[in-house]
Amino acid sequence: MTKEAKPLTDLAIANAAVMKPIGVIAQQAGIPEEAVEPYGRYKAKIDVAKLPVAKSNGKVVLVTATSPTPAGEGKSTVTVGLADALAKLGKKSMIALREPSLGPVMGVKGGAAGGGYAQVLPMEEINLHFNGDIHAITTANNALSAMIDNHLHQGNTLQIDPRRITWKRVLDMNDRALRHVTIGLGGPGQGIPREDGFDITVASEIMAVFCLATSLDDLKERLSQMVIGYTYDKEAVTVRDLGVEGALTLLLKEAFKPNLVQTIEGTPALIHGGPFANIAHGCNSLMATNTARQLADIVVTEAGFGSDLGAEKFMDIKARKGGFSPDAVVIVTTIRALKMHGGVAKAELRTENVQAVAAGIVNLEKHVETVRAFGVQPVIALNQFVADTKAELDYVLTWCEKNNVRAALTDVWGNGGEGGRALAEQVLELLDEPNHFAPLYDVEQSVIDKITTIVQTVYGGNGIVLTDKAKKDLLQIEQNGWDILPICMAKTQYSFSDDPKKLGRPKDFTITIREILPKLGAGFLVCLTGDIMTMPGLPKQPAALQMDVDEKGNAVGLM
Incomplete structure (x- = not known):
């Protein structure tokens, strides 16, 4: 069964789940007790320095998708369900995901921890503040902004040109009114007046640094290299010039430890870092991915949006930096999405339309070509919904067979890991085949x-x-x-x-x-x-309008 067939919400399913104490999950993952720093009963930070040295690293399965539509494709849900399915098949699997940003949670998505019976838990806490990592990044970013403006106020010995400061303040919320602001008004005691602006926290360079650093020393070095603006002579000014990289690292040191949680079925999951894929590189932290590779035989991870954004950056930026390759790639698609790419309006998606599926499958075709351009073979996860007809599903599966593309129907929303068994079997077959991964370009090119x-x-x-x-x-x-x-x-x-x-x-x-x-x-x-924004705005009807808390402190409307 799928989301449309059940009256239960994601939140209701999550609340009904019985979680294991996080110490049990850690033990299951092979994490020694001394490396576990509990954040309550069901969450923990992992001190990576206290983990045993792995004899070998696990294989990486990247989950991406066709170009997203308002109908939703369920990429995170498939990621969770695939890891659960692999565990059912006897594999030691682990998930590595991004942390949800409050902007999308309160804006459009309403939640970003998977869905149905393929969720990471505790869903409510993961979506709302989690272990405070994004707030720590917000604080570090804005501490740097304060240091910049204080430097201007205290004499500006670096000769920073206030008109050429590129560093912006951030907020983990969609707030279009803050895109362009003027600061320092009110007289000499209030600082130097200048134009400024806000980005959403997940667009901050500190978020990208946080997710690509491989150690605290690497984190500090990367922070020191960030350009904050230019002098009157148009020379770059860095964080190292201001001398605050140590303070920024101090603010981030606890957040830098990966977060351990679990799925509904008890599969260990590391959730850490959360850059957007349309304005940043869209992948969870290298620390979490490498930790999962150290602990598990198979790591299932995802990259934001479609293969043209998150997956491309995963392979050209993250994998290049991390020194590993994706051993298999899953492309999630739905009949609904293909119909929309074939010209059908959202209101008409429940009506059978094989012709629209045929017209829209060109989007899937391009994503398959893109993944293959990196030397990796994809598996199509056809995420099934109750309105899908046999004729529509058969068309996609036949197309995949004719184009020599592995494919499997999935229903992890309704059936958890069992609903992803066919997909997991296809992935395991692919993992046994040779891998010819290579980035698309050489960095030495122009x-x-x-x-x-x-x-x-x-x-x-x-x-x-x-x-x-x-x-x-x-x-x-x-x-x-x-x-x-x-x-x-x-x-x-x-x-x-x-x-x-x-x-x-x-x-x-x-x-x-x-x-x-x-x-x-x-x-x-x-x-x-185009007109891509680094500070999104809220929609006309934000998801926040449906959210509340009951008298017992339980979340309401967090879908």
């Missing part, structure tokens, strides 16, 4: 060549166009020797193009690069395209 490779190979576009601002950014990047960094594209998640209305598989388009931002701490160049 910035233009690297961006063009992504646009042509991953998006299927003709090429790129740089605005005058982007051309100036590129010149500065080349003059500073920063052009050898990987590329992090900031693009709409809804389309391969930079126009969110062009669904399916658009043809004959170019991508406009409007800005190129050097993120030296994270170790990549962010290319802003």
Whole structure:
């Protein structure tokens, strides 16, 4: 059964689940007691330094998806259900996921811990503040902002140009009113007046640094390299110049430890870090992924949105930095999503329309091509809903067979790990085959060549166009020797193009690069395209309107 067939909500299912004490989960995962730092009864931080040295590292299964639609594809749910299914088949599996940001939770999603009988628990706490990691990142980011403005107020010995400060404050909430602000008003005692702005916390470079650092020393070094602005002579100013990298690391040291939780079926899960994939690199922390690889035979992880965003960055940025490869890739899709890519309105998705599925399958086709471009074979997880008809499902499965693509029907929302057994069996077969993974480009290539490779190979576009601002950014990047960094594209998640209305598989388009931002701490160049925002806004009817708390302190409406 699927979500549409049951009256139970994700929250009701989560509340009815019987959790094991976190010490039991840790023992099951092979984590010694001295490495476990409990946060209550069902959550813990893991002191990685106290883990035993692994003889070998586990294999990595990356879960991605077709281009997302308002109908929802269930990527996190499939990730959880697949790990549970692997455990049912006798494999020592572990999950590595991102932490939910309060912005999307209170805005559109209403929750991001899987769904139905394939959830990570305690769902309510994971979605609301969790162990405070994102708040620690918010604090570190804004502490740096305070240090910058204090430096200006106290004499500005570094000669920082207030007009060229690129560092922004952050908030873990969608708040469009804070995108552009003026600070320092009220007279000399209130600081130096200047323009500023807020990003959402998960777009902060500190979040990216947090998720790509491999140790506390690496974290401190990366923080020190972050560029916060430029002098009057247009020379870059870094955190090291301000001398506050030690303080920032101190604020992050506890958050830097991965968080251990469990699924409804008791599979261990590490949830740590949470950068967006449309404006950052969209993957959980390397610390969590590497810890899971150290502890489990198979690690199931995900990257945000479709393969054109999260998966591309997982393979070109995270895997490159981490020194490992994805051993298999799962592409999640649904009949509903393919119909929308085939031109069907959301209100009409419950009506059988094989022709629309056939028209929309070009989106799946492109995602398959993208994964194969990295030398990895995909498995299609066809996430089943009750409105799907046999004719529609058969069309997709027949298409997969004709195109030599592994595929399996999944129903982990309704049946947990058992509903993912067929998918798990396909994944295990794939893990036994040779892997030919390689990133798409060499970092030594020019910035233009690297961006063009992504646009042509991953998006299927003709090429790129740089605005005058982007051309100036590129010149500065080349003059500073920063052009050898990987590329992090900031693009709409809804389309391969930079126009969110062009669904399916658009043809004959170019991508406009409007800005190129050097993120030296994270170790990549962010290319802003279209009208992508680093501080989202709330929708007309935010999910928060349905949320409440009852007299016993239980959450209400957290879907």
